[in-house]
Amino acid sequence: MTDLGKQWADGYDIEEYSIGDKKIVFTPQQKRFVNSKARFSLIYGGFGSGKTTILFIKMILQSLCYPDNYILLGRKHVSTIEALLPDLFGLLLKKWYHYHVKQGIIEFFNGSKILLYGLDSLQDGNMSDIKKAQQKIKGLNLSAYYIDQLEEIEFGVFEALNARLRRKSMPYRQGNMNTNPANFWAYDYFMANPAKGTEAIKCSMLDNPELPQDYIDEQLSKDKRYVQRYVYGNWTPNILTDKCVFAEEHLDKFKALEPEKEEGCEIFEQPEPNRKYRMGVDPSEGIVDPSSISVVSEDGHKIAKFNGKIPIHALGAKVKFLYYKYNEPLIIPEANAAGQALLLQIRDLKVFERKIQDEKYDKDTRKQGWKMSWSSKKALIEHFQQLLSKGFPKIYDKKTINEFKTFIWTDSAKQKGAGAQRNFHDDDVISTLLAYWELSPDSQKKRDIKYYKNTQAALKNKYVMQYI
Numbered sequence: 001m002t003d004l005g006k007q008w009a010d011g012y013d014i015e016e017y018s019i020g021d022k023k024i025v026f027t028p029q030q031k032r033f034v035n036s037k038a039r040f041s042l043i044y045g046g047f048g049s050g051k052t053t054i055l056f057i058k059m060i061l062q063s064l065c066y067p068d069n070y071i072l073l074g075r076k077h078v079s080t081i082e083a084l085l086p087d088l089f090g091l092l093l094k095k096w097y098h099y100h101v102k103q104g105i106i107e108f109f110n111g112s113k114i115l116l117y118g119l120d121s122l123q124d125g126n127m128s129d130i131k132k133a134q135q136k137i138k139g140l141n142l143s144a145y146y147i148d149q150l151e152e153i154e155f156g157v158f159e160a161l162n163a164r165l166r167r168k169s170m171p172y173r174q175g176n177m178n179t180n181p182a183n184f185w186a187y188d189y190f191m192a193n194p195a196k197g198t199e200a201i202k203c204s205m206l207d208n209p210e211l212p213q214d215y216i217d218e219q220l221s222k223d224k225r226y227v228q229r230y231v232y233g234n235w236t237p238n239i240l241t242d243k244c245v246f247a248e249e250h251l252d253k254f255k256a257l258e259p260e261k262e263e264g265c266e267i268f269e270q271p272e273p274n275r276k277y278r279m280g281v282d283p284s285e286g287i288v289d290p291s292s293i294s295v296v297s298e299d300g301h302k303i304a305k306f307n308g309k310i311p312i313h314a315l316g317a318k319v320k321f322l323y324y325k326y327n328e329p330l331i332i333p334e335a336n337a338a339g340q341a342l343l344l345q346i347r348d349l350k351v352f353e354r355k356i357q358d359e360k361y362d363k364d365t366r367k368q369g370w371k372m373s374w375s376s377k378k379a380l381i382e383h384f385q386q387l388l389s390k391g392f393p394k395i396y397d398k399k400t401i402n403e404f405k406t407f408i409w410t411d412s413a414k415q416k417g418a419g420a421q422r423n424f425h426d427d428d429v430i431s432t433l434l435a436y437w438e439l440s441p442d443s444q445k446k447r448d449i450k451y452y453k454n455t456q457a458a459l460k461n462k463y464v465m466q467y468i
C-alpha cells in the first residue's frame with residue numbers, strides 16, 4: 001500500500017475500490033474527488049449521489065497508504081457518526097483495524113488512526129464548554145480531516161481544524177468534506193468567491209448507478225426547486241433565498257448609503273425639529289452577539305443605527321445619546337435578560353409598555369419592554385411585511401439590508417419561528433422591526449391632518465382676533 005501511496009501522491013488516479021468480493025467503481029465525480037489533492041476538497045450534490053461513500057473511501061485509502069497517519073472524521077454530533085459506522089466498517093476488512101470505542105478511535109495495523117469527533121462541542125453550548133473543546137482541538141496534529149455534512153458546521157470550526165493540519169505522515173495535507181446544496185458560508189467560500197486552495201466537485205443523484213429506477217422516478221416527480229437542488233445537486237443563489245421571511249423584490253429596492261459617524265453610531269439623516277422618531281433596541285450581553293439600535297423617522301426612513309458588542313451600561317449610553325439627539329422618541333427595547341438590565345438605566349425615558357393580563361385581579365397591568373414570543377415575533381414580522389408591500393420603509397445601512405436577506409423561517413425553538421441563517425446575525429433586523437412597530441404611512445398622515453386642522457384653527461382665531 002505504501003507504493004500505491006507514492007504513486008497516488010505523484011498523480012496516479014485511483015478508479016475503483018475493492019474489498020473481499022465487493023467492488024465499487026467510482027463515478028467520474030467520485031474519481032475526481034478521491035484523487036483531488038486540493039487543500040480543501042468538497043464534493044456536493046443531490047441526495048444519494050455517493051458523497052458519504054466516497055468520503056469514507058478516500059479516508060480509508062489515506063489511512064492505508066500512509067502509515068502513522070492521523071485523521072479526524074467529524075460530523076455535527078458524535079451520535080450521527082456512530083450511526084454511519086456500519087457503512088464505514090462495511091468498507092473495511094476486520095483484520096485491518098481495531099475500534100477503541102471509548103476513545104472513539106479506529107486504529108489500523110500500520111499505526112494510522114481515525115479519530116471520530118462530534119464537532120458540535122466546538123460550536124454549541126456555553127462559552128466555557130466551547131473553550132474546553134477548542135483547547136482539545138488545539139492538542140491535535142492532523143494530516144487530514146473529513147467532514148460529512150459540512151452544512152451543519154460553522155465556519156469557525158472549519159478554521160480551527162485547518163489550523164491543526166500540520167502532520168507530515170502524508171505527502172500533502174487536506175480537508176475533505178461533503179454537503180448538500182444549502183444556504184451557508186461554504187457557498188461563498190467554495191462557489192461564489194472560491195478561496196485559495198478550494199476545489200468543489202458537483203454530483204447528481206442520477207450519477208449513482210446503484211439507485212433503483214422507481215426511487216429516481218419518484219424523486220424526479222417532486223417540485224422543480226426540489227429536483228434542481230436535491231436530485232441534480234445544483235447549488236445556485238436562488239437556494240440562498242429559499243426560506244426568506246421578507247421578499248427579495250422589496251429588499252432589492254433598498255439602496256445602501258455611506259453614513260456619517262457620531263459616537264460610534266451611523267447617522268444617515270440629521271434630526272429635524274418637528275419630526276417624530278422611534279427607536280428599536282435589541283440588547284445583548286455583548287460577549288457573543290452584538291447589540292443593535294435602530295432609529296426610524298415617522299415617514300419610514302431608518303436614519304440612524306448602532307451595532308456593536310458592548311457591555312449593557314455602554315449600550316445604555318448609546319441609547320441615551322440617540323434619544324436626546326432625535327427628539328426623545330419612543331424606545332421599544334426587547335425585554336430579554338440583557339434588556340432587563342438596560343431598562344434599569346432607561347426606565348425614566350419614554351419606553352414602550354406591553355400589556356399583561358393579570359388573571360388574579362382580572363385587569364391589565366403594564367410592563368416596560370417588548371417580550372419576544374412566537375406570536376409577538378409573528379406580529380412584528382407581519383406588520384413589517386405590510387409596510388414593505390406599501391414601499392414605506394427606507395433602509396440605508398448595508399448591514400441591515402444584508403441581514404434582512406438572510407432572515408429566514410426556522411423550526412428552531414430558540415429563534416421562535418424566524419431568525420438569522422446559521423452564521424449570520426439578526427440583531428439589526430430585530431431592532432429595525434421593533435422600531436417600525438405600530439408605525440405606518442397613516443400615522444404620519446393623521447399627524448399632518450391634525451397639524452393642518454390646528455393651524456387652520458389658529459389662523460381662524462388670529463383672523464377673528466384681528467377682526468375684533
Ligand SMILES: Nc1ncnc2c1ncn2[C@@H]1O[C@H](COP(=O)(O)OP(=O)(O)OP(=O)(O)O)[C@@H](O)[C@H]1O
Nearest residue numbers: 024025026027046047048049050051052053054210
Ligand atoms: N460508485 C458507486 N457504485 C455503486 N454504489 C454506490 C457508489 N457510490 C455510492 N454507492 C451506494 O449508493 C448509496 C448512497 O450513497 P451515499 O450514502 O454515499 O450517498 P450520499 O450522497 O452521501 O447521500 P445523502 O445525500 O443522503 O447523504 C449507498 O448505498 C452507497 O453504497
Ligand SMILES: [Mg+2]
Nearest residue numbers: 051052053148
Ligand atoms: Mg451522505
